[in-house]
Amino acid sequence: MSKAVGIIPARWNSTRFPGKPLYPIAGKPLLRHVWERCLCAKNLDLVVIATDDMRVVSAAFEWGAEVALTSRRHRSGTNRVAEVARKTKQFAYVINIQGDEPLIDYRLIDKVVQKLRSDRKVGVVTAAHPFEDPADASSPHQVKVVLDLRGNALYFSRAPIPAPRNDDRVVLASSQSNQWARMPMAHGRRSLFLRHQGIYGFRRKTLLQFVRWKPVRWSALNRSNNCAH
Known part of the structure; x- marks a missing residue:
């Protein structure tokens, strides 16, 4: 069976939080929780x-x-991961696990690898879930994603997406409510x-090709790995 490597990019000089990888949480550095x-x-x-x-x-x-x-010159965590991937040719699959996700579920990692192994047509796999607190959907610190009916990512943004029309009302439930952030009906179901x-x-192979592409102009606005190219 083809092998998979998990790579955790950990940049020290984060723009918003320098030294974040070693910031202590519950008695351990943030990065150690992820690892x-x-x-x-x-x-x-x-x-x-x-x-x-x-x-x-x-x-x-x-x-x-x-x-x-x-190198310290990488413009994104994905580029940092690719540098390591170039030297680890024995691995067919490269899993980029963000260093600031201390609660990441190892079962999710296994599912991502399994999806790559089970479907040769898929070059990249990622994941998303509904917000636990729908009010967080308006935060620029949280990256949102819109999917098509087959589960393919259409667009990533730090802005609340999908964005409603002016005459459509969005309800952002508070943390005291059990409601999700509701959007207008889409394809017969209420989207989230x-x-x-x-x-x-x-x-x-897909990763090494991806990092060779030139970044598009709007990626600088989102400042997100998934929008880097």
Whole structure:
């Protein structure tokens, strides 16, 4: 069976939160929470932390993690992951797991790998779920995604999408409510705002092709990995 590697990009000089990978949460660095959850995934043959900073390297070595020191010039986490993927030719599948997702479910990682293994036509797999607090759909810190009827991603944005027409009312339920953020009826069903989750599964060939593409102009506005090209 073709092998899969999970790579966690961990940039030190985050624009919004410098030093984020080693920020302590519940007694452990943020990055360690992510790494430990990745180790529980049955479909990953190797987990690698990809970073541009020796502070992360030193800390991760203490946990026993596999670490790759990468360039500081990458414009996105995907490019950082691709640098490692170029040197790990034995892996057919490359799973990019965001370093700021301490609660990521290892079962989701396994599902992403399984989808790539089961469908040769699929080059990239990612995931999304309805917002737990629909009011968060308006936050620019949360990436939203719109899907077609087959589950293919149509568009990613930090803005609330799908956007209603002026005469359509959107209800953003508060955290005290059990309601979802409701949109107008679509295709016979009531649609929801979907939060994009921090995971991308690539066929290695697809990933290396993706990072060669030039970024489009609107990607700078969204500042999101999925909008980088």
